[in-house]
Amino acid sequence: MLSKKKIKEVLDILDVTYPDARPELNHTNSFEMLIATILSAQCTDVRVNMITETLFKVAKNPEEMYGLGYEKLSEIIKPCGFFNTKSNNILKTCKILIDEYDSKVPESKEDLVKLPGVGRKTANVVVSTCFGEPAIAVDTHVFRITNRIGIVREDTVEKTEDSLMKKIDRSMWTKAHLLFIFHGRRTCKARKPSCEICTVRDYCEYYKNVLNK
Numbered sequence: 001m002l003s004k005k006k007i008k009e010v011l012d013i014l015d016v017t018y019p020d021a022r023p024e025l026n027h028t029n030s031f032e033m034l035i036a037t038i039l040s041a042q043c044t045d046v047r048v049n050m051i052t053e054t055l056f057k058v059a060k061n062p063e064e065m066y067g068l069g070y071e072k073l074s075e076i077i078k079p080c081g082f083f084n085t086k087s088n089n090i091l092k093t094c095k096i097l098i099d100e101y102d103s104k105v106p107e108s109k110e111d112l113v114k115l116p117g118v119g120r121k122t123a124n125v126v127v128s129t130c131f132g133e134p135a136i137a138v139d140t141h142v143f144r145i146t147n148r149i150g151i152v153r154e155d156t157v158e159k160t161e162d163s164l165m166k167k168i169d170r171s172m173w174t175k176a177h178l179l180f181i182f183h184g185r186r187t188c189k190a191r192k193p194s195c196e197i198c199t200v201r202d203y204c205e206y207y208k209n210v211l212n213k
């Protein structure tokens, strides 16, 4: 596995490779980011952005979202898949925000993960993007990239997050998460990684051990 020094070098190279690395879910406040992230499970950011463009025009806050009710909400979010579960989770979450948080999004991960439809990944995205708290949200890309390169060697997203937090400086957590996502979307794709153009190929265990054996 890579040393902390090598991991830092990988991150520096990815930073140069993807200077535009940023959250790709469109939002204007923490409530919109929370809803967009719940919708993004098993769905692309591009599709979520198409849905939220319509959704946030009719529901900009927990009251308006809750007021849509199941029928209207599920009709709007249907294209993002799992609309039944997502609609129910969003409505329950909005009710809790209204009743317990004065219609605001809580700023702590501990409170966020108690909301229906909000797991560790979503909580990490919200606190890092909206509240400036360093966090590494491990999605399918971050899990795949960090295990392929040899930054970690873990079999679950939870263990990957814990391991990454030990190996990467806290100040770099949020940036690292974005860089791994961009690398996963643009170069190190799940089925066919583009190793021939990869800027961190010289560091990659998968490239050395699997592709060149």
Ligand code: SF4
Binding pocket: 148, 149, 187, 188, 189, 193, 194, 195, 198, 199, 200, 201, 204, 205, 206, 207
């Ligand atoms: S060398 Fe290939 S497998 Fe390794 S990080 Fe780059 S694209 Fe992914």
